[in-house]
Amino acid sequence: MYEHLETASNPETLRRVAVDPVSRVEGHGKVTLLLDENNKVQQARLHIVEFRGFERFIQGRPYWELPVMVQRLCGICPVSHHLAAAKAIDQLVGIDPENLPVTADKLRRLLHFGQVLQSHALHFFHLSSPDLLFGFESEINKRHIFAVLEQYPDIALQGVKLRKYGQEVIRMISGKRIHGSGAIAGGMNKALTKAERDYLLADIAQIIVWAEDSVELIKKVHCANLPYYDDFASIRSNYLGLTQANGALELYHGGLRAKTAQGDMILDQFDYCHYNTIIHEQVRSWTYMKFPYLLSLGPDDGWYRVGPLARVNNCDFIDTPLAEAQRLVFKAHSPEAMVHSTLAFHWARLIELLHCSESIKQLLLDPDILGLDLVAQGEQRFEGIGVIEAPRGTLFHHYQVDENNIVTKANLIVSTTSNNMAMNESVRQVAAEYLSGQELTEALLNNLEVAIRAYDPCLSCATHAMGKMPLQLELLDAQGRLVDQLVKHSNGEIQQFSC
Amino acid sequence: MANKIRIATTSLAGCFGCHMSFLDLDERLLPLAELVEFDRSPLTDIEHCNPCDIGLIEGGVCNSENVHTLREFRKNCKTLVAVGACAINGGLPALRNFIPLERCLAESYLDGIGVENPQIPSDPELPLLLDKVRPLHEIVKIDYFLPGCPPSADVFWAFLSALLEGREPVLPYELVHYD
Ligand code: SF4
Numbered sequence: 253m254y255e256h257l258e259t260a261s262n263p264e265t266l267r268r269v270a271v272d273p274v275s276r277v278e279g280h281g282k283v284t285l286l287l288d289e290n291n292k293v294q295q296a297r298l299h300i301v302e303f304r305g306f307e308r309f310i311q312g313r314p315y316w317e318l319p320v321m322v323q324r325l326c327g328i329c330p331v332s333h334h335l336a337a338a339k340a341i342d343q344l345v346g347i348d349p350e351n352l353p354v355t356a357d358k359l360r361r362l363l364h365f366g367q368v369l370q371s372h373a374l375h376f377f378h379l380s381s382p383d384l385l386f387g388f389e390s391e392i393n394k395r396h397i398f399a400v401l402e403q404y405p406d407i408a409l410q411g412v413k414l415r416k417y418g419q420e421v422i423r424m425i426s427g428k429r430i431h432g433s434g435a436i437a438g439g440m441n442k443a444l445t446k447a448e449r450d451y452l453l454a455d456i457a458q459i460i461v462w463a464e465d466s467v468e469l470i471k472k473v474h475c476a477n478l479p480y481y482d483d484f485a486s487i488r489s490n491y492l493g494l495t496q497a498n499g500a501l502e503l504y505h506g507g508l509r510a511k512t513a514q515g516d517m518i519l520d521q522f523d524y525c526h527y528n529t530i531i532h533e534q535v536r537s538w539t540y541m542k543f544p545y546l547l548s549l550g551p552d553d554g555w556y557r558v559g560p561l562a563r564v565n566n567c568d569f570i571d572t573p574l575a576e577a578q579r580l581v582f583k584a585h586s587p588e589a590m591v592h593s594t595l596a597f598h599w600a601r602l603i604e605l606l607h608c609s610e611s612i613k614q615l616l617l618d619p620d621i622l623g624l625d626l627v628a629q630g631e632q633r634f635e636g637i638g639v640i641e642a643p644r645g646t647l648f649h650h651y652q653v654d655e656n657n658i659v660t661k662a663n664l665i666v667s668t669t670s671n672n673m674a675m676n677e678s679v680r681q682v683a684a685e686y687l688s689g690q691e692l693t694e695a696l697l698n699n700l701e702v703a704i705r706a707y708d709p710c711l712s713c714a715t716h717a718m719g720k721m722p723l724q725l726e727l728l729d730a731q732g733r734l735v736d737q738l739v740k741h742s743n744g745e746i747q748q749f750s751c
Numbered sequence: 752m753a754n755k756i757r758i759a760t761t762s763l764a765g766c767f768g769c770h771m772s773f774l775d776l777d778e779r780l781l782p783l784a785e786l787v788e789f790d791r792s793p794l795t796d797i798e799h800c801n802p803c804d805i806g807l808i809e810g811g812v813c814n815s816e817n818v819h820t821l822r823e824f825r826k827n828c829k830t831l832v833a834v835g836a837c838a839i840n841g842g843l844p845a846l847r848n849f850i851p852l853e854r855c856l857a858e859s860y861l862d863g864i865g866v867e868n869p870q871i872p873s874d875p876e877l878p879l880l881l882d883k884v885r886p887l888h889e890i891v892k893i894d895y896f897l898p899g900c901p902p903s904a905d906v907f908w909a910f911l912s913a914l915l916e917g918r919e920p921v922l923p924y925e926l927v928h929y930d
Pocket residue numbers: 324327431764765766767768769809810834835836837838842843899900901902
């Protein structure tokens with residue numbers, strides 16, 4: 253482990269190197285390294301540098317605004333925020349998940365499968381495929397989706413169409429591809445018409461084939477580069493996520509399960525309404541993103557990973573046949589009970605993408621999906637907690653309201669926050685194993701970014717803000733004087749300014 | 752290649768939704784890629800804005816770094832466009848303008864549920880937060896405003912087609928949405 257690289261004991265004597273920003277991720281983060289005179293890394297940190305303050309400014313608003321407000325945390329997984337908030341406000345009108353009308357429950361699941369499908373396609377094809385297809389240290393002017401469209405038009409176009417399909421599922425149910433409205437307290441606001449159902453059914457067989465192709469693709473890339481893909485940025489961690497009561501993979505509703513790096517159960521089918529008795533968050537001065545951990549294991553050992561790798565590792569099986577077959581291959585490739593390879597996040601993500609497309613088909617063929625009983629109501633309550641498996645992992649929404657239905661308290665733990673310690677640990681691993689002691693090059697920078705990108709971090713969710721800075725790398729001496737600077741230019745040239 | 756239109760994009764205090772809506776052009780991205788090339792953007796690894804024909808900016812301005820980025824775009828882009836509600840009027844994040852900034856920070860880092868070693872992050876690596884979230888046009892001159900949260904892919908298509916053909920862009924009534 254590399255915790256010793258979180259804080260150097262003698263920072264004033266070290267040189268600072270900044271990678272600012274991390275690119276092709278959602279949101280704004282930067283990495284800083286502190287190096288000694290031999291270029292040995294003494295400190296490495298991933299900083300999240302922006303802050304929006306949603307938890308405060310939604311106070312004072314009526315609860316029914318929450319699903320449409322909080323989805324504006326993130327334009328990539330808006331549906332996950334929309335539904336986590338909806339699950340929480342269901343409780344405010346006295347409806348627990350098992351009391352939701354069957355059609356409303358299935359429409360929400362369909363909506364969420366569309367969300368996870370489009371987000372996973374976006375992350376793999378639009379953001380990460382240039383690294384995986386061209387190489388981590390390939391030319392900068394190739395590292396974007398348009399270059400993939402040019403060189404591998406079939407692959408890129410499949411990615412574009414997979415994402416499009418997920419977006420269309422969302423549009424049919426919520427009226428808009430991004431920031432629509434579908435879920436309301438106790439149910440859904442609109443039924444799915446037969447015409448809409450048939451429109452989605454028309455393409456689903458093709459989507460499943462393309463989803464299978466994409467799993468085959470990542471499997472080929474991963475296995476062709478062993479052991480590198482298993483070692484790069486990899487760390488042994490605990491894993492957390494929801495599973496169904498029978499242990500199956502779950503994305504919409506279930507109990508919390510956590511396992512150790514050895515695969516031993518820490519907790520299972522834990523009721524997420526008591527999440528704050530098992531998870532606390534630590535604050536560090538150098539980043540706006542907090543550090544959650546499992547109380548029972550303590551802050552040093554209790555941090556964990558969430559997201560596709562955690563879910564596929566944690567579950568006992570996947571309840572759709574094609575994805576289950578792929579899960580077995582995935583698990584078999586590792587000699588250990590749990591797959592710890594950070595780059596295997598991509599592989600697990602595409603297995604989930606396949607699972608989503610299979611599940612969408614099942615739901616579209618289910619007669620309940622066209623039902624008209626959409627809303628239920630019970631006794632008013634004053635506290636609601638909604639937890640969902642967003643594309644990037646377990647997402648917690650927790651609200652309290654007063655007797656006038658005005659929000660008085662809010663707590664959000666977004667998926668990327670749960671991976672904060674793990675991303676920092678992966679950055680430290682890459683810094684220590686692949687960069688330490690070397691000369692600075694632009695290609696080395698991208699290695700750090702590849703490690704972070706594997707987690708598909710949504711820094712937008714995590715900080716509720718985003719932005720970008722020029723990609724430049726500065727080397728300062730102990731007095732803070734600039735001694736060396738690298739700048740990436742649009743033509744891919746890297747310019748070095750030595751001072 | 753040489754006479755392609757050059758476009759830069761960035762997201763300030765936004766949610767990435769406007770960028771996602773741009774990607775909702777789907778297959779239309781292919782003909783677009785024939786006509787334009789991308790400079791600095793969250794989709795490329797070029798992050799130093801070079802001279803460009805069009806700059807598209809989503810999100811309002813919430814910290815010192817956003818101001819810096821916005822000015823860099825204004826300097827380099829012949830035509831600068833405020834994309835979406837956040838860029839035009841601050842959008843949802845501007846709800847924090849009614850609350851003192853310290854209260855917002857305290858809620859997340861001091862008084863939050865399950866928060867340990869409470870402190871307000873204050874490292875010099877973190878850019879200074881502005882007291883209010885501001886729309887782009889309060890800081891630099893903006894040439895066009897695309898309404899919507901987010902503007903739909905059809906809005907991007909209509910707008911960019913007009914600019915590429917040298918016409919003054921006009922959005923048909925049915926494309927003008929504010930949600
Ligand atoms: S306008 Fe809407 S979609 Fe665009 S950045 Fe703001 S909240 Fe996101």
